[in-house]
Amino acid sequence: MALQTTITGAEYGGALVRALKSFALLRESWIGMIGAAIIIFWSLVALSAPWLAPLDPNAVIQAFAKPGAAGPDGVTFWLGTDHLGRDILSRLMWGSRTVLFYAPIATVTAYTVGILMGLAAGYRGGLVDDILSRISDIILSFPVLVLYIIVIGAVGASGVNIIIAITFASAPGIMRIVRGLVLDLRNRDYVAAAQTRGDSDWRIMLVEILPNARGPLIVDACLRLGYVIITIGVLGFLGLGLPPPDPDWGGMVNETRQMAIVFPHMTLMPCIAISSLILGFNLLADGLREIALRD
């Protein structure tokens, strides 16, 4: 009785096939493609930094070299050196590892907490919603920078603590988005169907509701990754990031900013690196949103 249409292989395929298929969709948005290209570029740099970096990032060689200047033993400082004589290109490459390691982990942690809070608040409603919403209101009423300083000041500067601070500051925002989506989705008939067969609340939240909220959440996650990169930069700049001497983009800006008028390249290079990566994530988010709106 129904139309017989052939099923393509992808229908049967697993998560990998589906991910590849979504990526194929992204090709239709050139903005998204540029964003993805920038992110892939930095990811490759971060992965291959030990082999790609021309010099040891912490080796003191020759201070205040201009970009392209020749150093001893025939090396070239493509992006110059900093006030302590360390090669900026190598430091940027190693520094990308910090950002691309901590930013996704912090985002995932923040999302896990935010989603769980949002699901509970949106689906249960009532007192649970009131308590969770007021807590998030309190957190959101602080300027984020003050929050970071308080949290890191309290627990000390380290990689794990950066993740804790970022989760603490961003989870309430994520909770609000999730709560809004859940308030809409929980009134769908398929949720009622799950309720009438006696499924547990957590099963309904995680299996029936959450997968249908993923569209807006993926776009938001891309944007938020960009913000987290800024945050990590800012924390480095404020001296709340990873302890020196390991290279950290925000820290590099901070260390050299007083000499920026005389030797602008020392500050400019890490700034360009930070903004390009953020731009990459923003463009990817724009591309994803464009595709999502089209269907």
Next chain:
Amino acid sequence: MNNSANGSGNGATAAPILECKDLCISYYTRAGEIPAVVDFSLTVQPGETIGIVGESGCGKSTVAMAIMQYMGHNGGITGGSIKFKGRDMTKMSEAELRQLRGSEIAMIYQEPFASLNPSLRVSTQLLEVPMTHENITRAEARERCMQVLRDVRLPDPARVMNSYPHQLSGGQQQRVVIAMGLLSNPSLLLLDEPTTALDVTVEAGIVKLIADISAKYGTSQIYISHNLGLILETCDRVFVMYSGEVVEEGRIKSLFTWPRHPYTHGLFACIPLPTADKNAAPLRPIPGQLPLPHERPVGCYYAPRCNHFKEGLCDARHFPMEKVEGDEGANHFVRCLRWREIDHHQEAPGGDPRAAAEIGDCCLEVTDMQKYYPVKDSSLKALFTGKRMRNVKANESLNFRAHEGETVAIVGESGCGKSTFAKVLMGLETGTGGEIRHDGVDIAEIAVRDRSNRQISSLQMVFQNPFDTLNPSHTIGAQIERVVKKFGVEKNKAAVRERVMKLLDTVKLPRDFYYRKPRQLSGGQKQRIGIARAFAGNPSMVIADEPVSALDVSVAAAVTELLTDIQREHRTTLLFISHDLSVVRYLADRIVVMYLGQIMERGTTEQIFSPPYHPYTEALLSAVPIADPEVTKREIVLDGNVPSAMDPPSGCPFSTRCPRKIGAICETENPPERQASERHYIKCHIELDELRKVEEVIHVPKEEERIRAE
């Protein structure tokens, strides 16, 4: 290509208002050009009402949009012309079109709440129309608005003018939208499903209004609907569309009495006319599905679904419409090469008869069931009297029984409490008082999480909205499997899968749907999966909440038949919740009529459909549009709206709208439940003997008295 619509039935003296000739409309999408409408020709004479009927996707709304020249960025007219009062609209500039729209041509959409701006007063929105199009003062414009609001029979137009849209009911909003359309006295009014979003009794009022408008203002109208009954009540001529083209057109009477196209026959066999009966003359769904625009066959688009398909003839080439000989004034045209050969008597509605289902023991007994919602009253009066908490009585002392294998329908308009009752029955809410005995156990106050697995599995539900009933993130197979596993019908993995496959067979869907996601399914297919899911746990009782109201007529017929077949096979009790009395009459063995949380009348289907009636039942019956020109109805149009459940009338809940009110007693005392005959109860102050004298509302002529019978 065809000259069908030219020359009108009523003499062709006046110049036509609108002339569409060989109109072709396409949409441009990523998949390429999609022809939405092909070779559409139509002539509208002054004062004439044209009906366009068809299922979703047949292009009827596209035609309306093309007439408004409002196609959006991806639509375009690829051929033909639209002449409005002799001027070709396709060649007009944007400025000229803006002059026409709203003043010469007005359009009324399906959803009144979406057509009015919620943040502006009605007066602001109405005054804008005459003040933009005509050079008149504000005072004159205001006077005109008040006049038109009176014409659309809105009580207290001054108050309506000062209201915001949300302060008006749906029916009132639609009247305001119609008033807005009439303000500049247009020559042509386009109505795109204007009553689909409204309750039946409200719909009846709007339909009567629309019919009166053309008489009073002489406005020509194009009325688009999927409901053949409404078309019959409002229009002079009708166009039946299928897959982007007109397949049959003619004057109402001719086309409804002697349909000539197999598709039109199919449509009539799909709707529950008063002559249909689920045992003696069941609905006959049209096999197959509407072809997608790029999959249309060569020749006749209906060929793959047609019983009269003849190879080499029907699929040879595309052909024009042919005039049907006979009644000259009817201007009856049909796009079928074989219409002369078809025995049209054989095509009359009604499928093969089958045996009636056996009715077993009582399995659901509702006694004095109550459901109150407490609300906080923050008014000053409540503050003084100390009554801060009030009860909204969503269900008040419901009494009825359902037997095994029986279909019991709960009928009522929105807000009557029928869905609340379903929620209590399913355990999503708990009752406030009374009993619901299912299989001997009182479940009224047991929430679903406290019910045993067996209790849950024996009560399952089919939901209303096909687009909402399935989770878009999971495959069909996984969703049905979940129910099978949850209720422990099968344990073993292979057995579970086999059970799902069997269920897919039962709902007549191919087994490879197991791997599909809901978005790859049509509305009817989704609803079938919803039925499969409900029956997966072998329930003894299934609650169906308007399962077909969102579906097209031919799809709805197939789903209705499927539901009755499965019910018959499993001897399931079906509790059918609906506002549509024609479907209910067809499906139900017993009917419960609800109004504002109370049962007004209950009895067998025959008892409900013949006197004595409760006055509300009488009005409901009168409001049902029936697509049979030989069935006569008594006209009862109710005034006003359903009162809010927050503030129900004291005494009889129906007293504010009742045309048979007998006096003060109706407003002060809740009427007694009178027993008219066995298991037939009417809740009214009027004596039964009085009610028995009432004439039949719907009169169906006997088969031998019909014009068709000759």
